[in-house]
Amino acid sequence: MACILKDFPKKFLNSIGKNLYQNVDLRQYSNFQIGGMANFLFEASSIKQLVEAVRLAKKHSCPFYIIGGGYNILFDDDGFRGLIIKNCAKGIKHTSEKSVEVDSGVTLKEFLKFCLERELSGMEFLAGIPGTIGGAVYGNAGAFGKDIGSFLEKATLLDDKGERITVSQSYFAFGYRYSILKRTQQAVLKSSFTLVKEGQEKIKEKIENNLEARRKKHPPLSLPCCGSYFKNPVLPSGKKVAAAVLLEQVGAKNLRVGGAAVYKGHANFIYNTGGATAKDVLQLASKLKERVKERFGVVLEKEVIFLPAISQ
Ligand SMILES: Cc1cc2nc3c(=O)[nH]c(=O)nc-3n(C[C@H](O)[C@H](O)[C@H](O)COP(=O)(O)OP(=O)(O)OC[C@H]3O[C@@H](n4cnc5c(N)ncnc54)[C@H](O)[C@@H]3O)c2cc1C
Structure with a gap:
């Protein structure tokens, strides 16, 4: 992977005129406050910088991923092998x-x-x-x-x-x-x-x-979560239903795995009670999904996006 080579930050600085951050803790870039380390992170303060960063990453075959506020993304416990581009373009x-x-x-x-x-x-x-x-x-x-x-x-x-x-x-x-x-x-x-x-x-x-x-x-914005975890499904009868209604009926509000728990005020919010890992969140979500499938025959689809450490 070319970008992991030592000279990628130097090439980046020469082309864009702004430094990359290296070995960045991704917890501060997702509202879940979960995630490992990314090799590189760049805060693009204009559309021009965003475009240049993407072009440079492509040129050097460096896996990259664009994020905004991080309010809908779950980072991997292993972080991200490549470049995270945080979009701060404000025009x-x-x-x-x-x-x-x-x-x-x-x-x-x-x-x-x-x-x-x-x-x-x-x-x-x-x-x-x-x-x-x-x-x-x-x-x-x-x-x-x-x-x-x-x-x-x-x-x-x-x-x-x-x-x-x-x-x-x-x-x-x-x-x-x-x-x-x-x-x-x-x-x-x-x-x-x-x-x-x-x-x-x-x-x-x-x-x-x-x-x-x-x-x-809804929970307050200070709760470390990424909004509704699942999309609202359509029942076999064709009726759309709130995922929270189904989740509540399968006892979601009493469930937790490690540091991840379901918010008591809304069964479709998974949050980090402190020290949760991505694995905890994914295991809890899969438990919830299983219960809903078993009881209602409905397959819940996730709304929150999981970013694996190695891009596919
Ligand atoms: C308390 C709470 C309440 C919420 N309520 C709602 C709600 O009512 N309705 C709702 O829809 N959502 C809700 N959300 C979820 C979240 O706010 C939205 O999904 C929001 O649009 C995420 O924006 P973001 O910039 O944080 O995206 P991020 O989490 O940073 O990224 C999400 C996805 O968008 C992609 N992305 C980001 N920027 C770009 C770009 N410039 N170009 C292409 N792709 C991009 C990323 O690659 C990623 O795949 C809630 C979240 C929280 C924490």
């Missing part, structure tokens, strides 16, 4: 009366604040969802029956050859917590959203109502 532009173009490293909170200040409405359902635009587009994040993909007009991606391409909404094949990026692994650089004009007070009220609704059923 945001009001491009026309109702359109906003956002760098993928902008957080959903920053995006909402920008929209509120310009009296642009539509994205209030994102209030309280942690993470970046890139992570949200990748997984089509959503709440209250809405998702980010419905508001996306077009986006700039980095294709397999390291070239920028512009695609429209239909390219993403958005579905429930799904976008085509889960198959292609292309990076989101920028996204444009179409919104509607509305008064600030009205927007603020919607944000507050959504935050209040979330406070009642």
